[in-house]
Amino acid sequence: xxxxxxxxxxxxxxxxxxxxxxxxxCRPYETDGLTAIRQQPWLVVLPETxxxxxxxxxxxxxxxxxxxxxxxxTGLSGGARPHEQGILLGLSxxxxxxxxxxxxxxARLEPGVRNLAISEAAAAHGLYYAPDPSSQIxxxxxxxxxxxxxxxxxxxxxxxVHNVTGVxxxxxxxxxxxxxxxxxxxxGLDLLALLCGSEGMLGIVTEVTVRLLPAPAVRQVLMAxxxxxEDAAEAVxxxxxxxxxxxxxxxxxxxxxxxxxxxxxxxxxxxxxAMLLCELDGVLAExxxxxxxxxxxxxxxxxxxxxxxxDPQAQARLWLGRKSAFPAVGRLAPDYYCMDGTIPRAxxxxxxxxxxxxxxxxxxxxxxxxxxxxGNLHPLILYxxxxxxxxxxxxxxxxxxxxxxxxxxGTITGEHGxxxxxxxxxxxxFPPAALAQFDRVKAALDPDGILNPGKGIPTPxxxxxxxxxxxxxxxxPFAGLPRF
Amino acid sequence: xxxxxxSDDGARIVAAVEQAAAARKPLxxxxxxxxxERFAPPVAAARAERLxxxxxxxxxxxxxxxxxxxxxxxxxxAEIEALLARHHQVLPFEPxxxxxxxxxxxxxxxxxxxxxxxxxxxxxDAVLGVELVNxxxxxxxxxxxxxxxxxxxxxxxLQVGAFGAFGCLLSIAVRVLPAPTLTVTVxxxxxxxxxxxxxxxxPARALPLTGTAxxxxxxxxxxxxxxxxxxxxxxxxxxxxxxxxxxWPALRDQQHDFFRPGDVRWRASLPPGTGALPGDAQAxxxxxxxxxxxxxxxxxxxxxxxxxxxxxxxxxxxxxxxGGSLVPFAAVPWAQVSGPRAAxxxxxxxxxxxxxxFSEAAG
Numbered sequence: 078x079x080x081x082x083x084x085x086x087x088x089x090x091x092x093x094x095x096x097x098x099x100x101x102x103c104r105p106y107e108t109d110g111l112t113a114i115r116q117q118p119w120l121v122v123l124p125e126t127x128x129x130x131x132x133x134x135x136x137x138x139x140x141x142x143x144x145x146x147x148x149x150x151t152g153l154s155g156g157a158r159p160h161e162q163g164i165l166l167g168l169s170x171x172x173x174x175x176x177x178x179x180x181x182x183x184a185r186l187e188p189g190v191r192n193l194a195i196s197e198a199a200a201a202h203g204l205y206y207a208p209d210p211s212s213q214i215x216x217x218x219x220x221x222x223x224x225x226x227x228x229x230x231x232x233x234x235x236x237x238v239h240n241v242t243g244v245x246x247x248x249x250x251x252x253x254x255x256x257x258x259x260x261x262x263x264x265g266l267d268l269l270a271l272l273c274g275s276e277g278m279l280g281i282v283t284e285v286t287v288r289l290l291p292a293p294a295v296r297q298v299l300m301a302x303x304x305x306x307e308d309a310a311e312a313v314x315x316x317x318x319x320x321x322x323x324x325x326x327x328x329x330x331x332x333x334x335x336x337x338x339x340x341x342x343x344x345x346x347x348x349x350x351a352m353l354l355c356e357l358d359g360v361l362a363e364x365x366x367x368x369x370x371x372x373x374x375x376x377x378x379x380x381x382x383x384x385x386x387x388d389p390q391a392q393a394r395l396w397l398g399r400k401s402a403f404p405a406v407g408r409l410a411p412d413y414y415c416m417d418g419t420i421p422r423a424x425x426x427x428x429x430x431x432x433x434x435x436x437x438x439x440x441x442x443x444x445x446x447x448x449x450x451x452g453n454l455h456p457l458i459l460y461x462x463x464x465x466x467x468x469x470x471x472x473x474x475x476x477x478x479x480x481x482x483x484x485x486x487g488t489i490t491g492e493h494g495x496x497x498x499x500x501x502x503x504x505x506x507f508p509p510a511a512l513a514q515f516d517r518v519k520a521a522l523d524p525d526g527i528l529n530p531g532k533g534i535p536t537p538x539x540x541x542x543x544x545x546x547x548x549x550x551x552x553x554p555f556a557g558l559p560r561f
Numbered sequence: 562x563x564x565x566x567x568s569d570d571g572a573r574i575v576a577a578v579e580q581a582a583a584a585r586k587p588l589x590x591x592x593x594x595x596x597x598e599r600f601a602p603p604v605a606a607a608r609a610e611r612l613x614x615x616x617x618x619x620x621x622x623x624x625x626x627x628x629x630x631x632x633x634x635x636x637x638x639a640e641i642e643a644l645l646a647r648h649h650q651v652l653p654f655e656p657x658x659x660x661x662x663x664x665x666x667x668x669x670x671x672x673x674x675x676x677x678x679x680x681x682x683x684x685x686d687a688v689l690g691v692e693l694v695n696x697x698x699x700x701x702x703x704x705x706x707x708x709x710x711x712x713x714x715x716x717x718x719l720q721v722g723a724f725g726a727f728g729c730l731l732s733i734a735v736r737v738l739p740a741p742t743l744t745v746t747v748x749x750x751x752x753x754x755x756x757x758x759x760x761x762x763x764p765a766r767a768l769p770l771t772g773t774a775x776x777x778x779x780x781x782x783x784x785x786x787x788x789x790x791x792x793x794x795x796x797x798x799x800x801x802x803x804x805x806x807x808x809w810p811a812l813r814d815q816q817h818d819f820f821r822p823g824d825v826r827w828r829a830s831l832p833p834g835t836g837a838l839p840g841d842a843q844a845x846x847x848x849x850x851x852x853x854x855x856x857x858x859x860x861x862x863x864x865x866x867x868x869x870x871x872x873x874x875x876x877x878x879x880x881x882x883x884g885g886s887l888v889p890f891a892a893v894p895w896a897q898v899s900g901p902r903a904a905x906x907x908x909x910x911x912x913x914x915x916x917x918x919f920s921e922a923a924g
Binding site: 178180181182183224225227231235236238239248252254258259260261262263264265266267268270271273274275279291293294314315317318320321322359360362363366419420421422423448451452453486487488489490491492493494495499502503506507510511514515517518519520521522533534 | 624626629650672678686695703707710711715722726738740761762786787790832834885895905909912
């Protein structure tokens with residue numbers, strides 16, 4: 078394919094400054110949040126309107142050119158890795174909030190709008206957008222749709238799929254579909270659900286309508302320390318079994334707690350085997366009632382210490398430790414490897430034991446930080462890439478953790494997506510017939526396979542190796558971006 | 562015959578699908594048959610071979626402290642709801658028990674949600690995973706028992722409302738919620754315009770609402786949750802207060818007088834906050850006004866296109882102008898599309914069922 082020819086055809090479709098072909102200009106697009114995976118783009122195109130997106134897609138369809146969509150490029154699985162002979166389509170210039178309806182509590186957005194910007198705009202009306210992935214100051218709503226992003230508060234408020242009411246999407250042939258409309262349902266199959274989490278492989282989203290919620294009247298946080306991990310896991314189950322659905326329920330193990338406390342001095346119990354952070358929100362009467370129930374449950378499960386934070390400063394202090402956990406752990410070793418998997422809550426204690434055994438087997442320390450309420454784990458494997466064989470051991474350790482998640486009845490990815498990093502994990506989680514079913518679905522919507530090829534679904538012959546987010550020298554990709 | 566308890570009929574179901582695939586013979590999946598009157602099956606269903614799910618029943622996994630329940634498709638809803646009730650939990654989507662019956666598989670396939678839909682989410686929002694047999698006779702699992710799962714395409718949520726077009730559901734895992742401690746209904750006598758105006762402003766207020774209905778000049782609002790919040794909201798809204806009102810099961814199951822057989826003609830699905838439309842005064846308005854049912858002018862005449870209180874064409878225009886859809890009561894919703902979207906749906910269906918075993922009977 079002649080690149081100059083393609084550039085010429087693109088110049089008829091988008092403004093000249095929307096086409097980037099020089100190496101320096103392309104460099105920021107070489108990688109996403111998974112910086113271990115780099116690929117120089119063949120061409121970068123940055124459309125500003127849906128019409129431009131349609132025209133670019135149609136051109137790619139005509140030329141059978143691979144097309145890799147990219148939101149803010151904060152993804153952690155390499156889903157936005159460019160194709161060496163394709164177009165990297167960045168949606169960041171489509172960043173307008175088109176409409177915010179405070180009465181109907183809806184916001185209509187271009188795909189490049191930052192997740193946090195939605196809540197910031199809605200705040201003036203006492204509303205907010207609930208799904209809050211940790212990268213929310215930078216990640217885009219279009220990317221959130223592609224990954225079906227979650228966050229701390231998805232325990233109570235759901236994933237992106239539960240909070241999006243409609244999209245406009247450009248299909249692989251350039252056709253624009255409007256899914257979901259404004260109603261609670263519409264005639265037709267649920268293509269909107271299919272699109273959420275499809276990692277840019279089934280269509281390019283050009284508009285998203287999201288549901289806004291009234292900001293809770295009150296928020297309170299409880300922090301509890303436990304002498305045994307099993308006690309903390311039991312406490313998590315006890316809270317849910319009691320009929321309480323916290324806004325957030327997070328757990329950290331001893332290594333993570335100590336690292337966070339040394340880093341930000343949040344007042345954490347340094348010597349506790351495990352710590353829980355439980356956020357409750359709602360009207361004052363309900364929150365107060367739930368807080369006292371949660372405290373009692375924590376104590377009945379053996380909590381050695383419980384702190385109940387009512388005022389915003391105390392809450393912020395407690396959250397700071399959890400939100401600083403990744404960089405805090407990153408100070409403990411030259412490199413860390415962040416995994417992402419989900420398991421049923423009941424398996425928490427046993428999977429943590431397995432992780433502990435693996436840590437001894439591989440001779441590498443691991444800190445555990447997770448969204449305990451929904452069983453979404455983020456083990457952080459510490460290693461030194463400069464030491465012979467440690468990287469390989471870290472990767473093998475990570476692969477074993479993901480295998481353990483699948484064995485425990487969970488999944489290889491709770492929120493980061495498959496991208497390229499977890500293609501091998503897909504082989505562990507799904508039998509060949511299921512992978513073939515995924516392939517046929519893809520073929521039905523993108524027969525020429527031009528949308529984000531090589532991502533998400535492994536080819537049948539692929540061997541098993543799992544991966545994660547590498548961090549070298551405690552400099553995470555997007556170092557200014559919170560990761561927790 | 563409704564089988565209680567635990568029975569695994571998976572092997573027979575797979576074999577039946579394999580045989581149908583080999584013979585290119587269409588299949589009609591039937592649970593308790595509770596949807597048969599509600600949705601008019603296409604003519605093709607008459608020559609389809611019936612595939613019963615009733616012997617594939619039983620709860621496979623229920624963890625109250627994980628808010629997850631997984632059951633075989635033929636499990637009666639009544640059995641599931643009784644089990645959940647013993648643990649003070651509920652199916653958040655309140656599936657209708659049409660004709661007093663229904664299985665979990667049927668609920669998911671039909672994709673109907675009850676009065677709590679805008680506040681507790683739809684069935685699709687609650688589905689975590691499915692096992693199904695596709696049109697190739699392959700037994701496949703998608704999703705699982707956990708909410709946070711982004712591995713692969715979301716083929717489990719895709720099943721909701723598909724009327725089995727992708728294959729026969731064998732089992733479904735759903736998220737359940739704690740049962741509310743107190744449920745109270747308030748009733749107000751108002752016009753449909755006043756009701757809709759009030760309903761339009763509800764989303765931005767933090768009220769513990771789980772249902773709204775306007776019919777025959779009366780607006781009913783169901784509040785559920787912690788007693789203090791519920792009673793405060795009831796006082797705030799005003800009106801006659803009733804605890805444990807049977808209005809809601811009657812609406813859920815379409816047993817309410819409004820749904821006298823033959824009477825209801827059309828269903829509108831509208832953006833929340835949509836104002837008054839022609840004929841609303843004689844209609845049943847649910848879901849904060851987002852779901853509206855319209856009756857025929859003359860119940861005796863099956864082909865009658867006149868609606869009570871309005872003209873069909875006028876209503877259709879108004880619904881479309883509001884950004885909603887108006888669909889005949891008995892029509893299978895997923896098939897009511899045309900053009901590129903319909904073509905795409907056909908390709909997608911055939912990705913599961915290349916010989917169209919399941920679609921003829923599904924609509």
